[in-house]
Amino acid sequence: MRIVLLLTFLLVSTPFFSQTEDEKQIKAIYDEALTNGKAYDWLNYLSNQIGGRLSGSVQAQHAVEYTKEQLDSLGLDKVWLQPVMVPKWVRGVPEFAYFETKPGLTTNVPICALGGSVSTPAGGLKASVVEVKGIEDLEKLGRDKIAGKIVFYNRPMDPTLINTFSAYSGCVDQRYSGAAEAGKYGAVGVIVRSMNLRLDDYPHTGSMGYGDTPVNQRIPAAAISTNGAELLSTTLKLNPDAKFYFKQNCKQLDDVQSYNVIGEITGSTYPNEIMVVGGHLDSWDLGDGSHDDGAGCVQSMDVLRLLKETGYKPKRTLRVVLFMNEENGMRGGNKYAEVARNKNEEHVFALESDSGGFTPRGFSIDASAENVEQIQGWRDLFEPYLIHMFYEGGSGADIGPLKEEGMVLAGLRPDTQRYFDHHHAENDTFEHVNKRELELGAATMASLVYLIDKYGTIPTKKIKG
């Protein structure tokens, strides 16, 4: 039945034939991912044999070696390590915190140092607490009410935002800049409500920065679990004089040598036009970094394998790049872009997966209107795989520095509802990644790479100097 139809249309309609070839190739990609996908096994090793991979750690180095070795085994045209110096921050011994409503009457709460924070004094730090809903509150309170105290940032993520990344964006300034800003008013430390939409006992770490705060004026910053934040807030309402104690001995060491891991299938027709798929190989240290971003790494690795196994030879050069140090420095992404510019490499397309290994829903596309429209025109090809979202928006932190006019950048967009339950916390672990969801993401990425390679991107008229 199918063959008869095909023959009838073949004579009158090449687009129909071409559509069918695309349908077949994309089906082959999904079938291969769901039956012989490698992503889950790779992730198992990264998560359970290596674990959390903070930049500069032994684990990060193991991850570099392991992923290079796995890429070597795929029979790509080239695999190499790209050197990059990375910051090394270490957490030290586990943090400890409590609040005290009367001398001697204390309640422990789960905290963790924010990445990049200084330590507390060796004996810890105890002070009164001033709760705020954000940095904006500091000015209203003024130095009088803040100096000598611990500032407790407690603005929760907005549960009514359907895309949880929007809720994250709306809160994360507290974590990133909270200490630098509170320090200006004489605060002695900050405690930040974890960036988590649900109530639980996990503190969530993440990067923070001191801006131009002189080293001797930097104050320690920690995240408190959402349950801890609720409890502390209630306690402060009943007992505004309650004191908070915390102790952490994290520190920033000298930069160390690390690497981006890169594998390449050289383009058969346009080897100088480069397409990148990637994720970041580093992770925070509390969990094993399965969703953030072990998932994105192993999906990106599998994209090359999926195309190879389904017999598709890219016309353009296709690289998988596992970027180092996204979490606390972005050194890998910046280095890759710097080297590309120095070598005058032409990158036409880059796709990052760094939003968790959940069921893929679509892509966010950072490109010219023509390119966005071209990708949206492939919607029907993705419909059988329940990929519905093709909207204009950001792509990924690591590929951002590659951005140039005419280039197409995209980010895989999976379901976001569970992501912040795990993000940067002790429970970002392998058992929370579902094999099929991970594989569907890899296949979705490979399918877009296939279409971009086959049809090309639409170049913008460049204004040449």
Added chain:
Amino acid sequence: MRIVLLLTFLLVSTPFFSQTEDEKQIKAIYDEALTNGKAYDWLNYLSNQIGGRLSGSVQAQHAVEYTKEQLDSLGLDKVWLQPVMVPKWVRGVPEFAYFETKPGLTTNVPICALGGSVSTPAGGLKASVVEVKGIEDLEKLGRDKIAGKIVFYNRPMDPTLINTFSAYSGCVDQRYSGAAEAGKYGAVGVIVRSMNLRLDDYPHTGSMGYGDTPVNQRIPAAAISTNGAELLSTTLKLNPDAKFYFKQNCKQLDDVQSYNVIGEITGSTYPNEIMVVGGHLDSWDLGDGSHDDGAGCVQSMDVLRLLKETGYKPKRTLRVVLFMNEENGMRGGNKYAEVARNKNEEHVFALESDSGGFTPRGFSIDASAENVEQIQGWRDLFEPYLIHMFYEGGSGADIGPLKEEGMVLAGLRPDTQRYFDHHHAENDTFEHVNKRELELGAATMASLVYLIDKYGTIPTKKIKG
């Protein structure tokens, strides 16, 4: 800015105004669900205080009482219990199984009796094994190769099917009819590979039936975990004479009294036109039935609360129905439809949630083309909530018996990738339900109910007698 636009368009375009009113109402529903949703708390109680709710069990009765009490507290117009007699099957002591490659050399494997199965002899049952890929293989093998043996049904779910329910449909005949069919060839028992797409150690139960097999010819049936199935299959290849032993003492008791739980908001304008939202209150006994179908019950309950809280008064009568005995008898669904017919009630719409409490993706709609089209016309209203699927298809087992020409039936369709990891197994438990995903499902259901109520369904020309 918004107000100015509104005023401008108000004069020329009522559809625009009406669209905006819909947008506002739907946003209010989602906001309420995501900030004050009750579904998760109710599910917590059903799952963690009551637990698995097999028809006829004490837990099922507790669930009836608890949900009635909760509906009573919502200030609905009516709440009642609808009596229905249900079958009572009990598992008895935990099942036990091993295979034996040489006398005395045994390996234990996890099994569970299938719902409705007879027990093994008191001392268990030991026999050689014949592995098949499905019922079709029985005829090819013939009585000679089957008589006196245990038939091992080992066709896995097809991983390439994107909708995992399709993969389930493609396999579940082994579970439901495997024993009745194998019995015809003289088999003494059947072991069925669990309906699970991943490899793990949980056996998955589920209903089976003996058809017209005389009572004294019924053979016991159990499910084996997917890892167990793989191991058994490998063992049989190396050692075709391996024997399988299993012991279970489940049994079917007399029917007992139970209830559908029903709550109603009586319609303000068309009280005789009835809309139903529901799920099934019974579950299997191995886990706590959180996804199947505690989720659907608490979402359905919250639909009425969400409409109430957002100030929407339905023109039509809206009922939540928590059906008893979907899993092993369908008595609740049949009883509800029977009573409705006896009372000449006119049901215009029914919506069931019975596919897990995962992120909602859309609806499957069983209705006339005009009604499917009308619902698809509301697509843009659902787009902000990432609800993209509005396809023609089945609705739900419990509401199926209500079906009449002109009626609109629908099923909530959440993400399906993880569902069969938990379905009918010990790990269908509360911690695998995400609060936001559950709440988004409730809001999605309430939004469709709102639109159906506001715009009505499109009646088919009925051929009257």
